Amino acid sequence: MKLEENQIFNNYFKNLSDRERAVFEGGITMGALFHQFVGAPISSKNKEIMEKSIEESMKNQPCVEDIWVEILGAPKDKYVSLDGNMLIVKLKIKINNTTAILGLKYIKELDYPLMYVEEIL
Amino acid sequence: MKLEENQIFNNYFKNLSDRERAVFEGGITMGALFHQFVGAPISSKNKEIMEKSIEESMKNQPCVEDIWVEILGAPKDKYVSLDGNMLIVKLKIKINNTTAILGLKYIKELDYPLMYVEEIL
Amino acid sequence: MKLEENQIFNNYFKNLSDRERAVFEGGITMGALFHQFVGAPISSKNKEIMEKSIEESMKNQPCVEDIWVEILGAPKDKYVSLDGNMLIVKLKIKINNTTAILGLKYIKELDYPLMYVEEIL
């Protein structure tokens, strides 16, 4: 993004602290990732390239410093539609000097793939 | 959700202020909405029911108090794939006594469908 | 679509019989429907409007004469991501005097949401 565009962009976020901006951008990326890729045909054959491709796609999003995606339970002799419960994600968002570490993982007690904020540094 | 599950759920968010939690959940819902429905076949014939259906689907997400979706430029004599630039969204997230109003709209200067936080009350 | 556009469109399908064209268009609509809407937040609250909205969206696709969507197992006190196994679809494609009836349903023995052609009339 060019400098001028960057300024227009940042003007929209003047009302947020760096911590707030970090978790906002992190939330967007988590929601985007989940709803973009859930449903995709997955097996042990394309598990690795899918993980890498989700990571590289999401690195395009604003303020994404780094991201790690793991797909659990990709079957060997058949394929399934990627289910949100199969995803483990760790996401690092950086706003100025603030870094938020976010996570996505399946929580058994809730039977729910939870997006959460691990810590803000 | 049952009371006990609600407690497990909230335990994951102890490290966030109500404002932070509100913009985090708002970010998730915005990212989810965009990446779930972009690409859907849309024309003037199904514009209204698609708007309503996106709203009702997203009201399932945690902490979504209310949401308004408008689809601009749905054509009359043909159909297109729903483009993110056609979306206008207003979203209200409530965490205890804190309410965040979030928006999604196409910004011409950026040629970009921006998700932003309008205000936190 | 205007008459002239319609002709350009049909030129691409000269090499197919009406039966072949019907199952081709039916396949596209089934694949589209599945991969567009799987993952969407669903509960008993938005089950009906989601079914209707998927139907109306898919009626935009070429040659779709009619379509019926049913979502099974939408939960009452929580929500889930729409899973392909929850979908039952019946689809009617018409090419000139040929009508193809297609289906999508979960097949227990295969543990798989199967898309198939019921009959061609």
Next chain:
Amino acid sequence: MKLEENQIFNNYFKNLSDRERAVFEGGITMGALFHQFVGAPISSKNKEIMEKSIEESMKNQPCVEDIWVEILGAPKDKYVSLDGNMLIVKLKIKINNTTAILGLKYIKELDYPLMYVEEIL
């Protein structure tokens, strides 16, 4: 897939000729690909891995012999949501001794990303 499952699977397609089955499976894969990946964040940085990842994901689908995906116009200094008009796909489906070659490309006169059957051998 195991032999027994394969038989159950094929039983559903007894009513189709090999040509019909080939274009049906091809249609499914085209519709699936389009509606799964349209909307994904794309730039010159992740163009190649996204192309490869779409190919490997779709090779899981039944009867897909080979597939080539190209993404046109991925920008350099920013990112966009993947638009269906940016996709060029060539797909090879094999049913017994019949091979169908299918395509997806943007047709300027129609302003439409057309899925079509190039030839059946």
